[in-house]
Amino acid sequence: MHPSSMRIKKSVGAMVATEPFWLRALLIGAAYLIIGALILVPIVYVFVQAFAEGWTGYINNLVRDKDTLHSIWLTLSVAPLAVLFNTVLGIAAAWCLTRFKFPGRTLLVTLLDVPFAISPVVVGLMFLMLFGMQGFFGPTLQQWGVKIVFAWPGLVLATTFVTLPFVARELIPLMESLGDEEEVAAVSLGANPWQLFWRITLPNIKWGLVYGMIQCNARAIGEFGAVYVISGHIAGETDTMPLRVEKLFQEYNNPGSFAVASLLTLMALGTLLGKYVLELWIARQIASHQSDVEGT
Amino acid sequence: MNRVLPGFAVSLGYTITVLTALLVIPLVALSIKAAELSPAQFMAAAWSERARSTYYLSFGASAVAASINVMIGMLLAWVLVRYDFWGRRFLDALIDLPFALPTAVAGLVFSLLLVKNGWYGQFLIPLGIQGAYSRLGIIVVLVFVGLPFVVRTVQPVLESLEGDTEEAAAMLGANRWQTMRHVLLPAVRPSLMTGFALSFARGIGEYGSVIFISGNMPYKTEIAPVLIVARLEEFSFAEANSIAVVLVVLSLVSLAAVNWLERRSRRYAS
Known part of the structure; x- marks a missing residue:
């Protein structure tokens, strides 16, 4: 079982600090060093690289490149659909699992977690084996003129699979x-x-629902392995933003690659901000609720 | 059975339909495709020397990265819960970045930070620490990707531990180290293991960040998902399937093992 990732912060006042000052300072310094080197410096680096050619270069890298523009549109159209599907599924699953008792309940909970245990590359491969030309339904689908693999529906399918547990888990x-x-x-x-x-x-x-949707959305935007396999990564057609980052990097176009990466980083920072505000908001609601109860 | 509330049949039916269509049928399809090979062909594809080296690397690097995450995750959770200091909330909010940031961006950034002229590489490479295009690089990005798991599973447990158990231990004459070993560690051990399992599972599947930094050299820095994609791009679908089946089975088995250990330690903790 995954714990709920939503955390309501407790006040710091009740803490016991019995370590000597030098040890506390050492541990806090280590925390700053770890987060600085692993998280803060990489964020700064993305923007330094993206703006290496100045503002005009940055804007040009994003706007003048048709394939990059297309990848932005594609990501912004695939991710919300995956969130929508998984929100409906999350509500349905949570309703039957928490409000009713039935045989096979544990099995269902376990199944809901399986997408976390399967490599995204394998996810893409599975759908290729179903809907690709060498797959079970591929030839039939082609007769009907339905394209799933190397096309938009495949992207939605793979992204939905990879982000399946987020809303339900919350x-x-x-x-x-x-x-x-x-x-x-x-x-x-x-x-x-x-x-x-x-x-x-x-x-x-x-x-809780909004919180799960925020996380689901972040993961959907960033999905790489599954869409890499199912999409055929065709520039201007099936390249999402993370795939575009990789392709530009392979083409030795670092400024272009970092320009797309900077947009993704901004979205990630937006996600963090959204979660932070939401946690504060919920903590305040709980606090006001408690004072109501104490008042009566 | 709740007889009052509506919607049981609809919600259960919908959940089962979606899970069957998205999860069960594709997994079965993959297995059938892999089973089309004879056992000898399957072994030749899925257990070749090159394939075996990718499993070792995928599982080895994930285990090392998850262990590192347990150590620094414990440290970060401890500092964030127990100490009040300037910038605490800021650091706390930043912990979630690896969940929110596309892993491809992480791979891109770390591969360029660690090369010879990079911000980190210019200091590390003279010391003989080769971060980019090496196994070490794979571990670095896996540590990044899995960092929040341990912190976020341990944090609530540390918050819920009241100071009184520790105070009691101190009153009874335990020094800080003994309190740590005999009081705190048993309480957080199950959540450390959950964090390890989550980080480990994420590492085995990780693709987007690793391809940037590993150089993808067969026998040296090639992880299993990279080999699957390489086989696909050669149109060797049967081989790709066989390796995928082995990867899925190995990851489910190792996760089941970690879950079992976790349940056992939870029983001892309570």
């Missing part, structure tokens, strides 16, 4: 801890399933 522990009392009460007061979902369940889980 919702299952959340809905388990919420319990079903409010929902049972709503039903016994005559709520229909539609009202139950929109008025009771969704308002209760919305922030």
Whole structure:
């Protein structure tokens, strides 16, 4: 089982610090060094390289290159679809797994985790063996004129697979801890399933849901191995942004490669900011809820 | 069975349909394709010297990277939970970057940081530390990719540990080191193992960052997913399938083993 990755921060006041000052300073220094060298310097490096030719060079690298523009459009159209599919699946899976008991429940939970255990390259290969020309359905699909492999539907399929567990993993522990009392009460007061979902369940889980969707989206944007195999990485057709980064790098076009990489880094920083704001927001809601309870 | 709430059949039916279509059928298809080979052909494809060297490297580098992540992850979690210092929240927020950043960007950046004229390479290469196009480079990007797993699994456990157990240990005359070994470590060990397993699994599958930094030399720096792609690009589909099947089986087996160890240590911890 994966733990829920959403964390509500506790206040620091209650900490016990019994280490001597020099040891604390040493450990904090080590933390700065590790995060600095592994995370902070690489972020700075991306932008230094991207702007090596100045602003005009940077903009030109992004706008003048048709294949790069296409890759941006492709990534921005594939990732939201994967998030949408996995949000629907996540809600359905969390609903049946947390509100009902049935045989095979554990098996289903295990299956939901399998995409984390399979190499994305193998994921791409699996879909190639199903829908490619040497695959089971490939020849039939070609007769019908349906293109999945080396085309947009294949990208969506592979990205959806790789990001499958994110929303469900966030919702299952959340809905388990919420319990079903409010929902049972709503039903016994005559709520229909539609009202139950929109008025009771969704308002209760919305922030966990958003959190899962943010993570799902980040992973969908960054997916490389699965789309590399299924897309055939054709420039201007099936290259997503991460694939474009690789192709420009292979073509010794480092400024172009880093320009695309800088956009991806900005998206990643946006993801971090979104998560941070969301965690603060939830912590505040819990705090106000607690003071309400104490007040009565 | 909850008899009041609606939607059981719909939600379960939908979940099972999607999982079957996306997960079960493709996995079965891959296995059938690999089973079309005779056992001798399968072994020749999936267990050749070159293929074996990729498994060693994939699993070895992932295990080393996950172990490094356990150590620095524990250190980071400890510092972030226990000490209040300038920039703590900033560092805490940055920990998640490897989850949010496309791994291709990480591979690109580290490969150029570690070459001879790179920001890191200019200091490391004179010392004989060859980061780019080496096994060490693979470990570096795998450490980056898996870094948040250990921190994020250990952090909540450390937060939930009240100071009183440690205080009690100190009152009873334990020094800081003994408290660490006999009180703290047993409590966080299961979550360290979960973090190890997650980081390890991520490392075995990782492709996007490794291809930038490893140089992909057969027998030396070629990981299993790279060999699968190489076989695909030669149109040797049967060979690619066989290697993929071995990789999936090996990763599921090793994950099951780590999960078993984790459950065992959780039982001892409670």
